[in-house]
Amino acid sequence: MFKKVLVANRGEIAVRIIRTLKEMGIASVAIYSTADKDSLHVQLADEAIAVGGPKPKDSYLHMKNILTAALLTGAEAIHPGYGFLSENALFAEMVGEVGIKWIGPRPETIDLMGNKSNAREEMRQAGVPIIPGSDGFIRDFDEAKAVADKIGYPLLLKAAGGGGGKGMRFVYHEDELSEKFDSAQNEARGAVGDDHMYVEKVMENVRHIEMQLIRDDNGHVIYFPERNCSLQRNNQKVIEESPATGMTPAMREHLGEIVTKAAQAITYENTGTIEFLQDKDGNFYFMEMNTRLQVEHPVTEMVTNLDLIKLQVMVAAGYDLPLTQDEVEVDGHSIEVRLTAEQPAKHFAPSAGTIDFVFLPTGGPGIRLDAPLYDGYKVQPFYDSMIGKLIVKGKTREEALIKMRRVVDEIVIQGVETSRDFQKALLDDPHVQSGDFDTRYLENEFLPQWMATLSDSE
Structure with missing residues (x-):
């Protein structure tokens, strides 16, 4: 097993990875820009090293600086998280060339699946239905x-x-x-x-359904319960959940057979997610593959009681998967809400500044908050607006929704504007509560009505 891993990311995902590394007894190295020197991931890591200025191109996207940091600290592997360089085939190749293990798929796989047209053709040849x-x-x-x-x-x-x-x-x-x-x-x-x-x-009246998988070096593949990510704005996911409403065990097994076939066809390594559109007749069509960990991976962890980052690290270190497909179970229902530093009432303009006070309602079973927030945390204008994720689990979807509405209602963040009220209204929407929505519902129906209520209240 690795003795030291560098985390090539920031924010909540860096915190998330560092915590799993600690539980595995692996030393962690955080990288940070000059703007992030007081961030939580820097404070939690065993070591931290600056890699450049505030702008991503000068730090979190600066390949040579990150590789130098890994070599200087003696890191044996690099976990890229999501975003930034996580799907950069050149960087993954450079990591391998200096003798460091990349916790993810091979560079050629990243390159193949990162090009959407090539990926479509590869899946077509593998017998995967495509749009x-x-x-x-x-x-x-x-x-x-x-x-x-x-x-x-x-x-x-x-x-x-x-x-x-x-x-x-x-x-x-x-x-x-x-x-x-x-x-x-x-x-x-x-x-x-x-x-x-x-x-x-364009396939209309469809849902965005995705399935995460992991494959070890010996060709063992495990797929996880599907996620419904149909609530989107500007092609960005807003709320995710697992399992998807209306999915039967037979449909899940069928989708699992498709993703397994795809993973074997390209001899995939480590974890990835294949995204599909599901039509009103229940048919699935390949959309794209993300060759990295997904933002919404916590809902999968909640319903399977597994640590996906731990599995990633084990597979990258050469271990076989420690469980079989039969041991992957669906336990309850999980929902994730993305919390962003934005001003929804002003067309989701970003909001930066210092958080004066934060209250995160962590009490109660089945509640998880992945966030780097604390009193005095600085929300920087240089990076993605997501500042945390709220994740809950209930025995049923109804129970999970009730719990999430309570959590969102309790959260308090002062100093910057957030998407809290927007998410609260979305969770209260009858279509969301019933699960009766497609990929266009949020933008075409919910958002115009919600914005109109804001105008009426002014």
């Missing part, structure tokens, strides 16, 4: 129009190398295609330096 769309890349409007004429509208333009909604545009009519193609391609070029695009048919 109708372009075969391979498209580089200009004429190619996009040819695909659109074939599959029809509405359709979705996507950056082949993008993520997090960058380079993504919905096109509902032919007269929108030219302008939106140029806009999406320019955004992709600026965000990821790659203007290759592809086209997918």
Whole structure:
């Protein structure tokens, strides 16, 4: 087993990883930007080393500085968390070249699945159902129009190398295609330096269902209960839960067979998540694969009573998975709410500053809070707006919802604006409570109505 691991991240995920390393008896090394020198992950780690200035490109995205930090501290492995360099094939390759273990899949796998068009083709060849769309890349409007004429509208333009909604545009009519193609391609070029695009048919009235898996070096694969991540804004998940409503054991097993087939086809290593769209008839269509730990992994941990980061570290260290598929059970229902430092009433503008007071309601069974917050914590303007995750577990979905509404109601954060009231209203929504929502519900129906109530109250 590793004796020392460097955590190449910040915020709540860095805190989360460091805590598991401590429980495993592994020394942890935190990296930090000059803006984060007083952050919780820095205080909790056994060692901490500065890697650059406040801007991500100068610190958390600075590959040479992070590798130097790992070598100087004698780290044997690097855990990238999510975001930043977690899906950067070049960095994963550099880590291996200096004799340090990458806690994640091989660089070539990251590269393969990170390109959405190549991933679609790989899954198609593996027999995984894919969404109708372009075969391979498209580089200009004429190619996009040819695909659109074939599959029809509405359709979705996507950056082949993008993520997090960058380079993504919905096109509902032919007269929108030219302008939106140029806009999406320019955004992709600026965000990821790659203007290759592809086209997918927009599947309406669908749910975003994903399934996490882990595979060891000897080819053993385990899949975990599915997650419903359909509540989204700007293609970013807002609330996640597991298991998904309406999923039967037979449907779960069928989806598990699909992800297992996919993992074996690309000889995947470590953990990853395959995301699907599920239509109203219950059919699943491959959307993309994330070759890293997901933000929403805690709901999976809650319903399986497993530590996914511990499994990641064990597999990276060369150990076989310590359990079989038959031992993975669904115990209750879990919901996660993402807490962000934003101003929902002002179109979700970011909010930075110092937290003067924070109360996190940690009492009671089945309650977990993954957050780096404390009185005096500085919410920086340089990074993602998520400042924590609230996770609960109940025997049933109804019990979990009641518990989450209580937790969100109790939380107090002063000094910055947060998404608390927005999340509270979302949890109170009848469609959310019944589970009757699709991927467009939050933006198309809930949000306009909620914003209107804010205007009426002014």
